[in-house]
Amino acid sequence: MTEFIQQILNGLSLGSIYALIALGYTMVYGVIQLINFAHGEILMVGAFAAFFAITVWGANIFAAIIIAMIASSLLGVVIERVAYRPLRNSGRLAVLITAIGVSLLLQNGGLMVFGTDFRAFPRVIENTHYKFFNGSITITSYQILIFTVTVVMMLILQYIVQKTKVGKAMRAVSWDKDAAKLMGINVDNIISVTFAIGSAFAAVAGVLLGLYYNTIYPLMGLMPGLKAFVAAVLGGIGLIPGAFAGGFLLGITETMVSGYWSTKWRDPFVFIILILILIIKPSGLLGREEKEKV
Amino acid sequence: MVYKCFGRGRVMNKWAKVVGLLVVLLALGLAAGCGGGGQEEAKDTGDTIKIGVNYELSGEVATFGSHTKDGIMLAFEEINxxxxxxxxxxxxxxxxxxxIADEAMSxxxxxxxxEGIVAHLGAATTGCTLAAVPVCMQYKIPLLTTSATNPDVTVDPKTGETREYIFRTCFIDPPQAIVGADFAYNDLKARKVAIYYDNTNDYSKGLAVEFEKAFEAIGGxxxxxxxxxxxxxxxxxxxxxxxxAGADLIYVPGYYQKVAKIISQAxxxxxxxPFLGADGWDSPELVSIAGAENLNNTxxxxxxxxxxxxxRVQNFVKAYKKKYGSVPDSFAALGYDAAYLIVDAIKRAGSAEPEAIKEALAQTKNFEAVTGTLxxxxxxxxxxxxxxxxxxxGKQVLKTKKAPKS
Amino acid sequence: MDKQRLWLNVGVAATLAVVYFAVDWLIKTGIITPFQQLNLYLIGINIILAVSLNLIVGFTGQLALGHAGFMAVGAYISAVLTTKIGIPFLPATLAGALAAALMGIIIGLPTLRLRGDYLAIATLGFGEIVRGILINIEYVGGAAGLIGIKQYCTWPWLFFWTLITVLFIKNFINSTHGRACIAIREDEIAAEAMGINTTKYKVLAFSIGAFFAGIAGAIYAHYFFLIQPNTFSILKSFDALLLVVFGGLGSLTGSIIAAVFVTLITALLQDLAQLRMVIYAVLLIIIMIFRPQGLLGTKEVTFEVLCKKMGGTTWHCSK
Structure with missing residues (x-):
């Protein structure tokens, strides 16, 4: 039983990271229906920004996170301006290919600029272990930190989207771009803001990934990015609580499969579950079934 | 005329712009590639001996390929x-x-x-090396791999014959696993072992299998x-x-990135x-990722x-540090050795003909290399x-050296 | 009119025959270097992949990201048949392709009712499942891959399969079935209202695409000596999609030109070592920005268009 609880706890921390990345994914998707494949790479750049802030400038963790968020936001906005905006009225696939191109560029540019080595992310926060039930269950302070940050970030995002003026504008743009424009909303600015916020979230996820796993690497965003995208779809893409639910579900499923069955079958199993969920509920766990209008 | 026929002159203009951009970019790229790519490529072909360096410099295993390349380039620089x-x-x-295997073949x-190379160095991974092997066999060019440990690289599994032109500077899985098992049983007195290997990597898998065999053979x-x-x-x-499960030792024959995390999480x-591993552990990053204290008893x-x-080792470490600013790992050392070995073979053969190099390589006896006498x-x-x-x-200390007893 | 058609077909056939024998001769005399020959095979494989994926994405409008999965099925089944069981190349290729097509039906039936990105992610998942399963099967070498495959695929095979793929898909598109697929792309509900069995046609297009992806896989396996699960990762699916979008969704000739162009660019950039993927990515972004509809949009390059472009007044262009 304690082992089961331990696995759940491990799954929750893994799921938190997926959820955090998925939040940014889902937000961008919700507003412009673009699968931003470069999201994982924005995360990577954020992690490296924090890394250099700490090792070169000697910044503390909070300053490093702020720097990472600024760097990633700028990158996200620039990517949107340069690579996505000219294609806004073209087919969605063209943007998708451009996104893949941006992702390739950042990965390989990262390999050239940052080098091919795995770098150790400085352990700026003490990782304390809290033991329960005679040490059979361990929770680390990193796990608590990651979980808390993810919950707080989700609440902030939910607040921004539901309660603020910018959020209202985002929802309007997401609903109908042209109508939003007619209502006096500056669609371009709103999309830029969306990218900035989404990318800032990615930066936080990047720093947490670096802390949690100790390493950063130019290709570090690839797999977590893909998994987070799966998580977003699982929960119902475009929905903030969906990203949250999908992230946790994915994280817990993964740790359960590796803990009770075999790590080797983890990925195939996770994707089989994904397909089954989509077959049963085509719009994701929390997605509402939309009737197609004729 | 043409525009009129299509009625889309604007598009064609745009198209011309793209072509122009393409040309400019390509030219820029080529210039950058030749000028700043760090590859000393002399255009004159008569006075040089060309050696191909086919490595994983981008993609997921870029770190292995680029370290090996660094070792190779250092050696060639010294030689020149x-x-x-x-x-x-x-x-x-x-x-x-x-x-990617097909790229390696290409x-x-x-x-x-x-390019007319006389010898081929590479690749770092077994998959890419196996893709280059048939090409080198076909054109009779000696191939020297630095870290492909799969036995099938140098021996054709179907006929059991040694591939004439294929050599390697790294030891293969069985001897390494045998020494590991010997050390675990006799020196660390381990009796019950858990094995945790990288399932997506044949090197790690091979070691796991061989270790299990060897460890059970000596009674563990x-x-x-x-x-x-x-x-x-x-x-x-x-x-x-x-x-x-009650293990008293965990054998983790993987690469350092994951191993470091496995140990720190453990x-x-x-x-x-105690943890026991293999050559994939060798990297300064192992310590910085896992933490010095966590690595004690590994x-x-x-x-x-x-x-x-x-x-020999200290001179190499010094030269490498001076050029690249870091302590060389095994990949770099093996690459460095491979480059010297090829040159040694050319010297012994007295000719830079592929056939002669191959003959000389096959007769290599007691070649003094950084990674041991080979x-x-x-x-x-x-x-x-x-x-x-x-x-x-957090410091690597040479505990002992063992010859595999097989 | 029929006579013109006939002459046109004769002309096309003659051109193809000339190309076939010319390349055959050039290979035999060694004028085409081994490196160029290798790229010729890559071009062929890429054409088959692009054209077959275009049927699914470009003509039927279903965004699928699992093409590498079908390719892997074709590659592994055919390679196992030739290396482990000793079946000749042709039946092995067909078996591999049929297995891929079957897989297409099995995967297509439940998932093709998903729309847009949900279908994309489901097919992406399928590709990853295939790869994950292959890694776990020791019989086919696991992660290390299947080695020791004979290089059975020669120029005649490559030419034959590339030609068959293009001709088959071209004729399919021009048939009633193909029209039904295009109708689904344009408006699925309207198509259904017109009495088109949308599920049937989507699955049909999907399995035909999968069949030819399987062929591409078989050719790949029997030219490159070894296959590894990681060769058929999501990146391979992206590569195929890239060719389709780059050439123009719904343009077969666009796909062909894109396959040739991208393969050549990749080969040209090879000398740049690390820098080449950066340049490749930049090129990709720039081209998409300047040409979002792809090289040809939905247009086709045909003999008629070529004549017009030359400004010619030959008889069948004069109208």
Whole structure:
């Protein structure tokens, strides 16, 4: 039983990271229906920004996170301006290919600029272990930190989207771009803001990934990015609580499969579950079934 | 005329712009590639001996390929500074195979048939090497791989015959696993072992299999075996299972990135057991990722130790540090050795003809290399001692050297 | 009119025959270097992949990201048949392709009712499942891959299969079935209202695409000596999609030109070592920005268009 609880706890921390990345994914998707494949790479750049802030400038963790968020936001906005905006009225696939191109560029540019080595992310926060039930269950302070940050970030995002003026504008743009424009909303600015916020979230996820796993690497965003995208779809893409639910579900499923069955079958199993969920509920766990209008 | 026929002149203009951009970019790229790419490519072909360097410089395993390349380039630089070989300079031609098998084959084909190399170095991974092997066999160019450990690289599994033109500077899985098992049983007195290997990597898998065989052959017991994937980041569930299975040693024949995380996560969970690994551990990053304290009571088998006091090793470490600013890992050392070995073979052959180089390579006896004194056996695998390294407060300490008893 | 058609077909056939024998001769005399020959095979494989994926994405409008999965099925089944069981190349290729097509039906039936990105992610998942399963099967070499495959695929095979793929898909598109597929792309509900069995046609297009992806896989396996699960990762699916979008969704000739162009660019950039993927990515972004509809949009390059472009007044262009 304690082992089961331990696995759940491990799954929750893994799921938190997926959820955090998925939040940014889902937000961008919700507003412009673009699968931003470069999201994982924005995360990577954020992690490296924090890394250099700490090792070169000697910044503390909070300053490093702020720097990472600024760097990633700028990158996200620039990517949107340069690579996505000219294609806004073209087919969605063209943007998708451009996104893949941006992702390739950042990965390989990262390999050239940052080098091919795995770098150790400085352990700026003490990782304390809290033991329960005679040490059979361990929770680390990193796990608590990651979980808390993810919950707080989700609440902030939910607040921004539901309660603020910018959020209202985002929802309007997401609903109908042209109508939003007619209502006096500056669609371009709103999309830029969306990218900035989404990318800032990615930066936080990047720093947490670096802390949690100790390493950063130019290709570090690839797999977590893909998994987070799966998580977003699982929960119902475009929905903030969906990203949250999908992230946790994915994280817990993964740790359960590796803990009770075999790590080797983890990925195939996770994707089989994904397909089954989509077959049963085509719009994701929390997605509402939309009737197609004729 | 044409525009009118299509009625879309604007589009055509745009199209012309794209073509223009393309041309400019290509030109820029080519200029940057030749000028700033760090590849000393002399255009004059008569006075140089061309050697192909086919490595994984981008993609997921870029770190192995680029370190090996660094070692190779350092060696060729030294050799050229000392006057080259047979009165000619060595001209390394570096190409990236992205860690993809068909790219490795394409690169090998181009290097051999268009660039006219006399010997082929690479690749780092077994998959890419196996893709280059048929090409080198077809065109009769000697191939020297630095880290492809699969036995099938030098021996055709169907006929059991040694591939005439294929050699390697690294030891293969069985001797390394045998030495590891010997050390675990006799030196660390381990009796029950759990094995945790990288399931997506044939090198790691091969070691796991061979270790299990060797360890059970000398009387030990394997209580649990589990694989992890290359994208796994969370090893806590499996580690929890291992400690429940009653293991007194965990064998982790993987690469340092994951191993470091496995060990630090194990220590986090309060698992204090000794860990034993293999040459994939060798990287300064192991310490910075796992933490010096966590690594106490861990050991690994390796090609060489940068703390080896021998003059050859220390000179290499010094030169490498000076050029690249870091301590060379095994990949760099093996690459460095491979470059010297090829040049040594050319010298011994007295000719830079592929056929002569191959003959000389096959007869290599007691070649003094950074990674040990090397001779090739009849399967073109090197026979050399294996170093066992203990991690003490974040420092690699040469514990002992053992020859495999098989 | 029929007579013109006939002459046109004769002309096309003659051109193809000339190309076939010319390349055959050039290979035999060694004028085409081994490296160029290798790229010729890559071009062929890429054409088959692009054209077959275009049927699914470009003509039927279903965004699928699992093409590498079908390719892997074709490659592994055919390679196992030739290396482990000793079946000749042709039946092995067909078996591999049929297995891929079957897989297409099995995967297509439940998932093709998903729309847009949900279908994309489901097919992406399928590709990853295939790869994950292959890694776990020791019989086919696991992660290390299947080695020791004979290089059975020669120029005649490559030419034959590339030609068959293009001709088959071209004729399919021009048939009633193909029209039904295009109708689904344009408006699925309207198509259904017109009495088109949308599920049937989507699955049909999907399995035909999968069949030819399987062929591409078989050719790949029997030219490159070894296959590894990681060769058929999501990146391979992206590569195929890239060719389709780059050439123009719904343009077969666009796909062909894109396959040739991208393969050549990749080969040209090879000398740049590390820098080449950066340049490749930049090129990709720039081209998509300047040409979002792809090289040809939905247009086709045909003999008629070529004549017009030359400004010619030959008889069949004069109207």
């Amino acid at each position: 500074a000392n006057g080259g070989v047979l009165g000619k300079k060595i001209e390394p031609i570096v190409r990236d195979n992205r860690g 690169v090998a084909t181009k290097l051999i048939t268009e 017991q394997v209580v649990a075996t589990e694989g992890y994937g290359k994208d796994d980041e969370d090893f806590r569930p499996t580690l929890t299972n291992f400690s429940k 220590r986090e969970l309060g698992i204090k057991l 050991y690994f088998t390796n090609h060489y130790s940068s703390s080896d006091p021998s003059e 001779s090739f056996d009849e399967k073109h695998n090197p026979v050399k001692e294996i170093a066992i390294i203990e991690m003490v407060d």
